[in-house]
Amino acid sequence: MTEQKNAAIAAIEAKAGLIADVADQIWNYAELSLQEERSAALYCEVLEKEGFTVEKGICNIPTAFSASFGSGRPIIGLLAEYDALSGLSQEGGSLERKEREAGGCGHGCGHNLLGAGAFAAALGVKAFLESTGTPGTVVLYGCPGEEGGAAKAFMARDGLWYGLDAALTWHPEDVNEVLTGSSNSCIQTQYLFTGVASHAAGAPDRGRSALDAVELMNIGVQFLREHMSDKARVHYAITDAGGRSPNVVQPKASVLYMVRSNHVAEAVELQARVDKIAQGAALMTETTYEKLFIDGLADTVTNHALERVLYDNFQALGVPGYTAEELSFADRLAATYPGSDATPGIGSRYDSDYAEQAAQLRREAGHAMNSFLLPLYQGDVFRPGSTDVGDVSWQCPTAQIEVAAWPNGCPGHSWQNVSCDRTSIGHKAAVHAGKVLCASVIDLLTQPALLEEAKAEFLRRTAAGYVCPIPADAVPTIAL
DSSP: OOHHHHHHHHHHHHTHHHHHHHHHHHHHHOOOTTOOHHHHHHHHHHHHHTTOEEEESGGGOTTOEEEEEEESSOEEEEEEOOOOBTTOOOOTTOSSOOOSSTTOOBOTTOHHHHHHHHHHHHHHHHHHHHHHOOOEEEEEEEOOOTTTTOHHHHHHHTTGGGGOSEEEEEEEESSBEEOOSEEOEEEEEEEEEEOBOEETTTOGGGOBOHHHHHHHHHHHHHHHGGGSOTTOEEEEEEEEOOOSOTTEEOSEEEEEEEEEESSHHHHHHHHHHHHHHHHHHHHHHTOEEEEEEEEEEOOOOOOHHHHHHHHHHHHHHOOOOOOHHHHHHHHHHHTTSTTTTOOOSGGGGTOHHHHHHHHHHHHHHOSSSOOSBOOOOOSOOEESSOOTHHHHHTTSOEEEEEEEOSOTTOOTTSHHHHHHHTSHHHHHHHHHHHHHHHHHHHHHHHOHHHHHHHHHHHHHHTTTOOOOOSOTTOOOOOOO
C-alpha cells in the first residue's frame, strides 16, 4: 500500500463510527424496494455534510441519488443499495428468532451494510482527491429496489452507466473473495385477469373465471419449461386467487411471473413466449388481462482485469479481525442453521482442487467466521441468481467483491443475516469493504493502463450489444 493509499484508508478508519451509525440507522428503517424514503434521505443528508455534490431523484426514481466529488476523468462509480425484505423483522445480535415487529421487514441481504461500505469507499476516495489534487471524479450512486425494483436497470435504460469509466461495488456474504462469472438475467411481469362474476351453481354459464385463466396460464408455462434453455428458469406466484368463496365464479385473479435466462436477449425472447401463453389463457376463458411490467435486469458481464485490481488490494489489506466475543457469537449463530460446514467460495463449486484449498483454509480458521481471503478464481462461473449490477456491467467495466459479514454457510435472506447485520461483525465488514474499494479506485485513477485493459476486455465481452429488458414506457413499479 502506498503512502497516499494508507492516508485514504486512515480517513475511512477515522469515520468508522459514522459508517457504522449509518448502517445501523438503515437497518432500523428496513424499508422495502422503491419505498426507501428515509434511507435515501439519510444518505443525501450525510453526503452533503461530507462535501459531496448530491443530486436526488435521478432517472426519475424518487429514492435514487448520486453524490459526486472531484472533477474530470476518469469517472469511477460506486454502487450503494439500501432496501430490505418483507417478513424478516429480527432483533439485532440475537441468537434466536425474535421479531422486532410482527410481520415487519429486515435486511436479510445486508443492504444496510452494502450501502454503508460503498459510502465508506467514497469517503476514502474523496480524502485522496482532496489531499493529492489528482484529476478524476468519484460518484456514489444510491440504487434503490434491488430486491424487486431493479433501479440500476432503469438507470441503464436511460444510458446512465455509459458515462462511467468503471464501476465497483461489494456485497455482504459469508466469505472474503472477488466475484467472477455471469448471473441470470430476470424479467418480472404481473398478469391481472378480469372475468365475469356469477353464481357457480345457479348460473355457471354466465360466469367467466379469471382464476381459470390464471390456472390455464400456469399449465401452459409448465409445458413451455420442456422447451427452453437448461439455464433458463420461470417462477410464478398467484398474487390474487379471486377470493375465498368457491360458489362464486371468480371475476378477478392475478399471477406474478419471473423469467430468467443466462443471457438477457434470451430472457426477452422467453418473456415474449410467456406473454403469448397469457393471451391464450385469456382467449380460452373469454377473459381479459392487463400486463403490468414490474422490472427486468441483465446478466452480469465479468471483467477479469478489474477483478485483479480488487484482489491485489484485498490481499494487501487482508481481512477483518475478530475478538473472542465476536467469534463466539458467530459460532453459536452458526449452530442455528444447517450447512455451516459448507465449503465456501464460488470457485469451490467448479474446481475440486480449489475446493480443497478453501476447505483447508476453513479448518485453519477454526471458527465459523471465514477470517481469510480466498484465492482469486477466474474460471467459467455461472450463478443462477440475479442482480441489477448486471445492467451496469453491460455499459461500463464493472467488478465486485464479497466480504464476510455472517458466519460460514449462513443462508441468504435469513433472520440470522438480519441479526448479524446489527453487530460489530457487520460493521467491520462494511468498513473493510470500503477500504478495498477505495484502494482499488485509487489505482484506477492513477494507473491509466489498468483502465485501458479493463475497457478493452469490456468491449470484447459486450460486442453483441446491450439488450435492455425494460420497455421504454415502463416505470419502477411495485407488484400489486
